[in-house]
Amino acid sequence: MEIELLPLVCPDCGSPIKSTKNDNVHFCSGCGKAYVVKRGEWKPIKTIYAKPILPSPDYNYIYLPFWGIRTILSFEEKPKPEAVIVETEVDNPFSAFLQKKISVILKEPDAKTTMDFFIPGFGTTNRYLLMDNIGLEYTREPPEIHITGPKEMCGGKYSLEDIIVIAKALLLGMQEDSRFLIKYRFNLTPVKFFVIGVPFYRENEFFIDALKGKRMFYDAVENIDEIMKKIGGGDGKD
Ligand SMILES: [Zn+2]
Numbered sequence: 001m002e003i004e005l006l007p008l009v010c011p012d013c014g015s016p017i018k019s020t021k022n023d024n025v026h027f028c029s030g031c032g033k034a035y036v037v038k039r040g041e042w043k044p045i046k047t048i049y050a051k052p053i054l055p056s057p058d059y060n061y062i063y064l065p066f067w068g069i070r071t072i073l074s075f076e077e078k079p080k081p082e083a084v085i086v087e088t089e090v091d092n093p094f095s096a097f098l099q100k101k102i103s104v105i106l107k108e109p110d111a112k113t114t115m116d117f118f119i120p121g122f123g124t125t126n127r128y129l130l131m132d133n134i135g136l137e138y139t140r141e142p143p144e145i146h147i148t149g150p151k152e153m154c155g156g157k158y159s160l161e162d163i164i165v166i167a168k169a170l171l172l173g174m175q176e177d178s179r180f181l182i183k184y185r186f187n188l189t190p191v192k193f194f195v196i197g198v199p200f201y202r203e204n205e206f207f208i209d210a211l212k213g214k215r216m217f218y219d220a221v222e223n224i225d226e227i228m229k230k231i232g233g234g235d236g237k238d
Contacts, residue, residue, distance in 0.1 A: 025156025032150020049197035051148035052210035056201030065121035123157040123222030132214035143211035
């Protein structure tokens with residue numbers, strides 16, 4: 001494995017890049033650009049920061065990275081219409097969402113459709129799924145995003161390659177009948193991707209996203225204490 005020793009400064013604006021030990025996506029503390037290291041060089045990734053919609057009680061927000069990716073979902077063989085379960089159990093909104101996507105595919109001659117995913121770019125602990133699955137909620141119903149200026153952010157654990165694998169797993173987990181997509185082998189091809197800084201605020205043991213008000217446990221974010229120290233969001237306590 002090659003060891004890359006790069007100065008932790010933004011090649012664009014010269015501000016420090018603050019990363020934690022787990023990060024594979026690094027953020028400039030000045031201009032907010034995201035970078036990955038490829039062949040010993042910083043490679044920029046399109047990054048936007050979302051303006052909070054919901055007010056934080058203390059006007060303090062912590063930005064955490066999410067990936068937004070547009071993919072082409074295609075089947076190697078066009079599914080037969082009878083393969084789709086039309087009567088979807090309404091208690092699973094993700095399944096209903098996927099069924100809708102598949103019904104779109106069935107109408108397309110080339111069995112393809114675009115599908116946008118929002119996936120946490122930060123590492124998640126096993127506490128993440130105990131509350132709202134924010135990535136899945138955003139995937140099903142994307143939040144309204146108003147772009148704001150750069151913010152300090154770190155904790156970008158997952159690379160784009162990881163995210164494609166996670167998106168496939170999400171898709172499999174989203175459907176009612178998991179045999180469906182396995183039976184009809186599918187491909188997910190990324191066509192567009194970017195990093196979104198999503199504002200969160202803290203309320204007791206929760207992080208609440210300031211775009212849709214979804215909740216996760218504070219310690220659902222892997223390595224949160226180190227992240228908080230890096231971005232100056234306090235000591236990770238109250
Ligand atoms: Zn910079």
